[in-house]
Amino acid sequence: xxxxxxxxxxEKVWDRHVVRRAAGEPDLLYxxxxxxxxxxxxxxxxxxxxxxxxxxxxxxxxxTMDHNVPTTPATPAxxxxxxxxxxxxxNAREFxxxxxxxxxxxxxxxHVISPQLGLxxxxxxxxxxxxxxxxxGAFGAIAxxxxxxxxxxxxxTQTLWAARPGTMAVTVExxxxxxxxxxxxxxGIIARIGVSGGVGAVVEYRGSAIRGLxxxxxxxxxxxxxxxxxxxxxIAPDDVTFAYVEKRKHAPKGADWERALDDWRALPTDDxxxxxxxxxxxxxxxxxxxxxxxxxxxTVTIDGRVPDPEALEPALREAAGRALRYMxxxxxxxxxxxTVDAVFLGSCTNARIEDLRVAGDVVxxxxxxxxxxxxxVPGSMLVKAQxxxxxxxxxxxxxxxxxxxxxxxxxxxxxxxxxxPGERCASTSNRxxxxxxxxxxxxxxxxxxxxxxxxxxxxxxxxxxxx
Amino acid sequence: MRAVQRxxxxxxxxxxxxxxxxxxxxxxxLKRIERTGYGAGLFxxxxxxxxxxxxxxxxxxxxxxxxxxxxxxxxxxxxxxWALDEAGFRAVIAPRxxxxxxxxxxxxxxxxxxxxxxxxxxxxxxxxxxxxxxxxIDVGRRVVEAPGVRASFALDDHARARLLEGLDDIxxxxxxxxxxxxxxxRRATWLPSLRD
Numbered sequence: 001x002x003x004x005x006x007x008x009x010x011e012k013v014w015d016r017h018v019v020r021r022a023a024g025e026p027d028l029l030y031x032x033x034x035x036x037x038x039x040x041x042x043x044x045x046x047x048x049x050x051x052x053x054x055x056x057x058x059x060x061x062x063x064t065m066d067h068n069v070p071t072t073p074a075t076p077a078x079x080x081x082x083x084x085x086x087x088x089x090x091n092a093r094e095f096x097x098x099x100x101x102x103x104x105x106x107x108x109x110x111h112v113i114s115p116q117l118g119l120x121x122x123x124x125x126x127x128x129x130x131x132x133x134x135x136x137g138a139f140g141a142i143a144x145x146x147x148x149x150x151x152x153x154x155x156x157t158q159t160l161w162a163a164r165p166g167t168m169a170v171t172v173e174x175x176x177x178x179x180x181x182x183x184x185x186x187x188g189i190i191a192r193i194g195v196s197g198g199v200g201a202v203v204e205y206r207g208s209a210i211r212g213l214x215x216x217x218x219x220x221x222x223x224x225x226x227x228x229x230x231x232x233x234x235i236a237p238d239d240v241t242f243a244y245v246e247k248r249k250h251a252p253k254g255a256d257w258e259r260a261l262d263d264w265r266a267l268p269t270d271d272x273x274x275x276x277x278x279x280x281x282x283x284x285x286x287x288x289x290x291x292x293x294x295x296x297x298x299t300v301t302i303d304g305r306v307p308d309p310e311a312l313e314p315a316l317r318e319a320a321g322r323a324l325r326y327m328x329x330x331x332x333x334x335x336x337x338x339t340v341d342a343v344f345l346g347s348c349t350n351a352r353i354e355d356l357r358v359a360g361d362v363v364x365x366x367x368x369x370x371x372x373x374x375x376x377v378p379g380s381m382l383v384k385a386q387x388x389x390x391x392x393x394x395x396x397x398x399x400x401x402x403x404x405x406x407x408x409x410x411x412x413x414x415x416x417x418x419x420x421p422g423e424r425c426a427s428t429s430n431r432x433x434x435x436x437x438x439x440x441x442x443x444x445x446x447x448x449x450x451x452x453x454x455x456x457x458x459x460x461x462x463x464x465x466x467x
Numbered sequence: 468m469r470a471v472q473r474x475x476x477x478x479x480x481x482x483x484x485x486x487x488x489x490x491x492x493x494x495x496x497l498k499r500i501e502r503t504g505y506g507a508g509l510f511x512x513x514x515x516x517x518x519x520x521x522x523x524x525x526x527x528x529x530x531x532x533x534x535x536x537x538x539x540x541x542x543x544x545x546x547x548x549w550a551l552d553e554a555g556f557r558a559v560i561a562p563r564x565x566x567x568x569x570x571x572x573x574x575x576x577x578x579x580x581x582x583x584x585x586x587x588x589x590x591x592x593x594x595x596x597x598x599x600x601x602x603x604i605d606v607g608r609r610v611v612e613a614p615g616v617r618a619s620f621a622l623d624d625h626a627r628a629r630l631l632e633g634l635d636d637i638x639x640x641x642x643x644x645x646x647x648x649x650x651x652x653r654r655a656t657w658l659p660s661l662r663d
Contacts, residue, residue: 051637161640199566250660
């Protein structure tokens with residue numbers, strides 16, 4: 001009986017949100033916060049309209065525009081995108097939902113703005129029609145992506161039918177080597193467990209290397225949980241979390257803050273609680289990673305070479321061969337010898353203030369290699385404003401980077417920022433799928449530090465490689 | 468949602484693992500605000516290759532997609548399901564489907580079928596060898612049958628009932644509105660709200 005009481009963080013948060021549990025049914029789960037953006041919501045609102053339904057909790061719903069917004073006035077949105085943004089504005093108005101459209105100081109990538117506004121807090125359930133909703137798990141929330149039909153369901157009922165997921169622990173113990181950032185930790189994890197290593201489970205990231213990360217770093221890790229196929233990623237809330245949340249716009253204040261803290265301190269996984277699966281990683285073995293293929297598990301460390309598919313295990317060979325043909329890479333090539341056409345510093349994975357500070361330090365007093373197109377796209381207009389207060393925009397502009405407005409930008413090729421066919425990009429984003437950054441584009445996933453150094457060198461490089 | 472009791476049809480063998488949603492429907496198609504109009508975008512980039520299996524006229528009219536593991540990985544875009552549906556597919560068979568993709572299938576009446584890798588390999592080989600072979604998926608009995616193949620697949624009772632009856636999820640949930648209100652009444656008052 002006592003053993004049965006020991007629960008993981010994920011189980012505690014899940015259980016407290018169950019509205020209804022019955023045999024033969026998934027749980028009916030309450031949603032504390034529903035984030036909405038312009039791309040996956042129009043059909044959901046149309047469904048509500050057709051059925052004469054209202055939004056049950058507009059006060060627990062926040063909308064922004066991020067996926068298809070242009071990030072510079074020089075490249076305006078196309079007509080279809082404008083129509084989609086208009087639909088978002090009209091739907092927010094009609095259904096009474098708070099919206100931060102283009103041109104407002106709070107606008108930005110949905111997974112960047114919610115934590116900044118203090119809407120993302122420990123112990124919550126958060127959903128959004130976007131797979132990178134897993135980002136919010138960094139606060140000890142259960143957060144996951146849903147499709148448009150489920151968006152409509154949450155709008156109408158503030159609940160979701162969902163089976164209680166499995167649990168998985170990924171423990172990273174030790175001290176991260178110098179130059180290894182959160183992005184490298186998650187790429188290293190995905191390299192070990194694979195792109196479907198987390199399917200069906202909520203992954204809890206644990207261990208001293210994780211606890212040592214800032215909230216920005218933790219968000220980078222949880223963000224890419226979906227790249228391991230996980231339902232969600234989580235990190236137990238601690239003093240780092242509380243310090244981040246405290247005093248933000250929507251954070252509890254006064255006596256409420258104390259009540260919230262008491263609640264949040266009880267959330268971490270109980271000693272002796274069991275996970276369905278456990279993976280342990282030695283932090284000292286991690287290095288900066290660069291992807292060579294077309295899924296996020298196809299990576300090597302920057303000291304490595306493009307692999308020979310024939311040397312891989314049989315199950316991986318065919319996909320590796322196809323990936324290398326798409327990426328136009330030759331086995332045996334040292335990663336540092338690969339030159340790039342573009343560098344993208346942005347996305348919900350790596351466009352927070354800490355990411356820009358790290359990259360800014362690397363480019364200080366240096367110049368982007370001639371012929372390389374380099375973009376910095378802050379994750380939100382609040383991040384942009386803070387970076388400008390710190391003078392980071394000057395560092396980037398002086399080095400030859402374009403300094404843009406907030407948005408998803410070149411992460412996903414549905415706004416004016418795209419790669420041309422055959423162009424090769426060092427990108428701080430999360431997916432290196434074929435055509436992800438534009439039809440025929442070739443994406444290499446890296447950390448902000450490697451992206452910045454690569455922009456200067458013109459080929460994959462570490463900051464310490466620069467003269 | 469469309470009700471579906473059985474799917475009987477020929478298979479399109481897509482022998483690749485980790486087929487991601489950016490391949491199923493590229494992002495530029497997601498700018499549309501309608502629920503329809505995605506069929507032409509299905510596997511848009513791969514279809515430009517004449518050797519891609521979908522361009523093989525022997526597979527024209529196939530209604531069951533048989534694919535490698537982790538099909539539908541990546542984004543949450545339900546547009547991937549809508550594109551498959553508009554292109555005539557009524558079921559997807561793979562050793563493993565990505566979580567969000569599978570949930571989206573169940574919302575649109577596209578039958579998600581996960582089978583043992585060896586069984587999927589048999590179905591792939593069958594479709595490659597004899598494109599006219601028909602596969603039968605029985606939702607009620609949760610079985611897949613093809614010449615020389617009979618396998619059952621997992622589908623919880625709740626999902627099964629909804630597929631069979633084509634129920635509107637929201638209408639079902641609203642029958643539990645009292646339970647939702649009861650839950651709301653006991654939520655902590657300090658939880659964040661956009662009213663603040």
